Amino acid sequence: MRHDTTPASRSAEVLSTHHIYGAPCWVSLTSRDVRATEEFYTAVLGWQWRKAKLGDHFRIALADGSPVAGIAAVAAMWQMAVAWTPYFAVRSADEAVGRAQERGGTAAVGPISLPPGRAALLADRDGATFGIWEGALVPNWERWRRSAPAFIRLHTRDAFDAAIFYGEVLGWASAPQGCCEVTYEGDEVVLRSHGDVMARIESGALGAAPDPTIRPHWQVHFTVSDVAACARAAEAHGGSVLRETDDEAILRDADGAQFTVTSHRSP
Secondary structure, eight states: OTTSSSSOOSOTTSOBTTTSOSSEEEEEEEOSOHHHHHHHHHHHHOOEEEEETTEEEEEEEEETTEEEEEEEOOTTTTTOOOEEEEEEEOSOHHHHHHHHHHTTOEEEEEEEEETTEEEEEEEOTTOOEEEEEESBOOSSHHHHHHHSSSEEEEEESOHHHHHHHHHHHHTTTOSSTTOOEEEEETTEEEEEETTEEEEEEEEOOOTTOSSTTSSSEEEEEEEESOHHHHHHHHHHTTOEEEEEOSSEEEEEOTTOOEEEEEETTOO
16 A cells, blocks of 8 residues: 555556455554554564654554565554454455455455555454455565565464355455465465465354454464564563463564564474
8 A cells, every 4th residue: 555554565566466366465553652663563573664654653664674564553543453454465455345245244444545556454254354455565575475474374263164255255266367275284274375375274263252362363473583582572562472482472562462473493
């Protein structure tokens, strides 16, 4: 998106969602305070920052100079949940929203026009929130999809049922060139784009659970070189550690948004 909190590009050479679709193409964080968010993620993930076109409440996170995520500090102002949200590339935002609603999903925002594309914020039929984007993809698309984030994971009530919903809404495993491939591996559904794992879906979340960590939700994973160092930095800057192993830690930032750091060594 041109306002820089969802996929966008100033370059006419980048790929668009008409060439690659169905895959995760951006992640965005809704937070409460720009400065606190910048300080936390700089300490934990080493990100740098640039301003976005929508104004002072918006930022673009950079890793080694490349855009990796969007920040929108509007949770209190717009009465939105503090959360990380993945966006998926679609050929038509209007058609994707229509398909989601026909299959029991809901549209919270949009589709809205944000040149050079269109976007919407949706929830699947189990309540997990996700976004869609029609338009130009981020610069250095190949680099973004391979490393930032590592992948996203849907914790949901029924992985098979969720795969059908997202497959029909986003065009997974369809015939045209550029679509994503879906496989069933053990208890998980695995989504690949050009051979790279982009998303996983697993069963087990409870739809009415009072704890948001076990309700259906998309979890964003970022690759890091030192999981333990990220966990300690999160704790030192007002966040918390929900679970930690040698190769992975589930963290909450100072606002309460949940995300995962995954070691480069992990599969």
